[in-house]
Amino acid sequence: MVANGEAAADTARIPVTTLDAILEGRGLTLIKIDVEGFETAVLDGAAHTMQSPSLLAAVIELNGSGTRYGFDEGKVHERMLQWGFFPGRYAPLRRELMSGADARKGNTLYVRNLEQLRERVHTAPRHTVLG
Numbered sequence: 001m002v003a004n005g006e007a008a009a010d011t012a013r014i015p016v017t018t019l020d021a022i023l024e025g026r027g028l029t030l031i032k033i034d035v036e037g038f039e040t041a042v043l044d045g046a047a048h049t050m051q052s053p054s055l056l057a058a059v060i061e062l063n064g065s066g067t068r069y070g071f072d073e074g075k076v077h078e079r080m081l082q083w084g085f086f087p088g089r090y091a092p093l094r095r096e097l098m099s100g101a102d103a104r105k106g107n108t109l110y111v112r113n114l115e116q117l118r119e120r121v122h123t124a125p126r127h128t129v130l131g
Contacts, residue, residue, distance in 0.1 A: 018045025027054035037065030039076050050083050056117050058085060058110045085110035095121050
């Protein structure tokens with residue numbers, strides 16, 4: 001716990017790296033980023049990953065937590081738009097992807113290349129959840 005910029009006695013040092021370093025050479029199709037307000041910091045170290053042509057969608061939790069740490073979550077949304085993503089919606093019971101969603105409220109689905117994603121959803125095997 002950190003109070004007033006000073007660490008408490010029972011702290012631990014945790015090594016930190018970037019998504020770009022962790023994912024180097026891997027082609028992702030979908031990524032979920034939910035880091036309790038540090039989404040901006042994660043994206044700061046993920047430019048290569050987020051601009052990869054293989055990445056077609058990202059789910060990012062934007063719930064206002066970033067303001068606690070001095071981050072403007074509107075900038076996350078702007079950055080996603082700059083990288084070619086736009087807010088989308090998914091209706092799982094109909095297996096339908098659509099453009100347009102209310103971004104910056106909870107888990108936001110950002111999509112790129114909507115037609116390619118729709119084809120992947122259409123051809124993916126069906127799964128039954130909870131019977």
